[in-house]
Amino acid sequence: MKKIMPVIAALGLIAVCVLGFFGYRAARKYIPTKEMADLKSFYGVSGEDTAILYNQELQEARGLYMNGQTYLPISWVNEHINKRFYWDGTENMLVYALPDQIVYADGETQGANGKPLLLDREDGVWLALGLVNNYTDVEILAFDSGDVKRVFVTDWGTRNMAAVKKSGKVRVRGGVKSPIVTEVERDMQVAVLESMEKWSKVQTPDGHLGYIQNKCLDTPEPQAFEGTAELPEYYGTPMDEKVVMAWHQVTSREGNAGLNKLLEKTRGVNVVSPTWFALTDNEGNYSSLADQDYVKAAHDKGIQVWALLDNFSDDVQSEKLLASTSTRKKLIDSLMADVEKYDLDGLNMDFEGLKQEAGVHYVQFLRELSIPCRQKGIVLSVDNTVPAEFNKFYDRKEQGIVVDYVVIMGYDEHYNGGAPGSVASLGYVRDGIENTLKLVPREKVILGVPFYTRVWTETDEGVKSSALGIEEAKAWIEANQVDLYWQKELGQYYGELPLENGIKMVWMEDEESLKLKMNLARENDLAGVACWKLGLEDEEAWTAIGWD
Numbered sequence: 001m002k003k004i005m006p007v008i009a010a011l012g013l014i015a016v017c018v019l020g021f022f023g024y025r026a027a028r029k030y031i032p033t034k035e036m037a038d039l040k041s042f043y044g045v046s047g048e049d050t051a052i053l054y055n056q057e058l059q060e061a062r063g064l065y066m067n068g069q070t071y072l073p074i075s076w077v078n079e080h081i082n083k084r085f086y087w088d089g090t091e092n093m094l095v096y097a098l099p100d101q102i103v104y105a106d107g108e109t110q111g112a113n114g115k116p117l118l119l120d121r122e123d124g125v126w127l128a129l130g131l132v133n134n135y136t137d138v139e140i141l142a143f144d145s146g147d148v149k150r151v152f153v154t155d156w157g158t159r160n161m162a163a164v165k166k167s168g169k170v171r172v173r174g175g176v177k178s179p180i181v182t183e184v185e186r187d188m189q190v191a192v193l194e195s196m197e198k199w200s201k202v203q204t205p206d207g208h209l210g211y212i213q214n215k216c217l218d219t220p221e222p223q224a225f226e227g228t229a230e231l232p233e234y235y236g237t238p239m240d241e242k243v244v245m246a247w248h249q250v251t252s253r254e255g256n257a258g259l260n261k262l263l264e265k266t267r268g269v270n271v272v273s274p275t276w277f278a279l280t281d282n283e284g285n286y287s288s289l290a291d292q293d294y295v296k297a298a299h300d301k302g303i304q305v306w307a308l309l310d311n312f313s314d315d316v317q318s319e320k321l322l323a324s325t326s327t328r329k330k331l332i333d334s335l336m337a338d339v340e341k342y343d344l345d346g347l348n349m350d351f352e353g354l355k356q357e358a359g360v361h362y363v364q365f366l367r368e369l370s371i372p373c374r375q376k377g378i379v380l381s382v383d384n385t386v387p388a389e390f391n392k393f394y395d396r397k398e399q400g401i402v403v404d405y406v407v408i409m410g411y412d413e414h415y416n417g418g419a420p421g422s423v424a425s426l427g428y429v430r431d432g433i434e435n436t437l438k439l440v441p442r443e444k445v446i447l448g449v450p451f452y453t454r455v456w457t458e459t460d461e462g463v464k465s466s467a468l469g470i471e472e473a474k475a476w477i478e479a480n481q482v483d484l485y486w487q488k489e490l491g492q493y494y495g496e497l498p499l500e501n502g503i504k505m506v507w508m509e510d511e512e513s514l515k516l517k518m519n520l521a522r523e524n525d526l527a528g529v530a531c532w533k534l535g536l537e538d539e540e541a542w543t544a545i546g547w548d
Helices: 004-030 041-045 074-080 129-135 251-261 293-299 323-340 358-375 389-394 395-400 424-435 470-479 511-523
Strands: 049-054 057-066 069-073 085-089 093-097 102-105 120-121 124-128 138-143 149-155 157-163 168-171 181-184 189-195 198-205 211-214 221-225 243-248 271-274 277-279 286-288 302-311 344-350 379-385 405-409 445-450 453-461 462-469 484-487 494-497 502-507 528-532
Touching: 057 074, 057 149, 057 251, 057 511, 069 085, 069 129, 093 358, 093 453, 124 129, 129 138, 181 211, 198 302, 211 271, 251 271, 251 293, 277 293, 277 323, 286 323, 293 302, 302 323, 302 379, 323 358, 344 358, 358 395, 379 389, 379 395, 395 405, 405 424, 405 528, 424 445, 424 470, 424 511, 445 511, 453 470, 462 470, 470 502, 511 528
Parallel strands: 049 149, 243 271, 243 528, 271 302, 277 302, 302 344, 344 379, 379 405, 405 445, 445 528
Antiparallel strands: 049 057, 057 069, 069 124, 085 093, 093 102, 120 124, 138 149, 157 189, 157 221, 168 181, 168 211, 189 198, 198 211, 277 286, 453 462, 453 502, 484 494, 494 502
């Protein structure tokens, strides 16, 4: 027995050690940690740097806490919540175009609290949080009293909210061994961002994100959040009827005299847009072929006149011209002076071939031009090619807010210098309408249709084309006895003429193809139609144009 006792004791000691080991491991696994999270590391900021959380997602960009307030980088503001804060890097000023006025600020401008509204620094331009909040329809909450500063920017909408029914720890991750971010007390309200089996990701009232055990929360319920600020409305000056516009290409003052003859064969035209104004340099100057007798003649027929401004001159670099606030103002003042001088009803902007860097300046120009047009009851319309990835910077959505009409130039699908094909196939026009309507309200969309086609010549030497008006193209077809074949998918007749060393091809635009395009305009209840250009069509073309 004496020999067995030591063995039993040894076994008991081993058992105690084993139980102690597993008990220790169990304690380590299941007893919650009291370790506090390193918030500087968690949010990635310290000192004056301020974390930006947009819709509860930590942003790469950082804000600044200076002068006792928070500032956000204008680049981030423009990209995410408000692109109307426009920084003029040429004249070092902030420009904000409201519906009825323009607000300016620079590094010396102070807010009502006596602190700078913006910071103009080598590393960028920064906007005071209050300034951003005044003009932006989002919720902004700043938590800047501690060592780790952060600002929550959240879109209005429905959020899942839950009451805290039991005080608990909010942790970096789900699990009791994760460090503690903050604590919540009973009856507090938290936003539930993600629900899992035992844990939920939440935003707390003291401005933190983290995970809390579900047993600490009541069942989340959806709750609507919306702002109370009354943001300005960019009202317009639309016509009270469907638009039937005809562009009139005027290349000399003598050309103005031909209006009455050109209108003789038209049907239902209520707007004419003469190509009168052409930019000549980067200083905001333009040439003018405007004529008061022309306007009177149009008005006598009940037709409005929307003078066109283009940027086609090789001496004009739009990205330079429009980047200067003073130059834009000079141009706008000149246009409005001509509007008054010639009793114009509207303006039509035709800026083509813009470089991408010009986009933000062009849109700002339209915002600023819309103000005097709105105040004086002048219709402002803008011409655009069909939407594509490469021209997104024209920002049709913003155009559709600040101008009266956005015109789709539904042609030049195939153009001189490119591959042979239709000027405006039905599918091309349909896509142009559908993609524009994703961005612009239908009551502001005008469909531009062509009164011309192209005769393509393809030989061993290459491909070239010449543009012919509808009337001229029909004469060419007849003179060359070209057989035409209906292409249902394209919505046009196609014909070809064999040559000794190649072939001539034509995709006809005529009353039949125009009827199908007008049907698309009617089906989509667009605001109008615009025709390029007067003089190229025959009388039959006008049987297709109109809304009756």
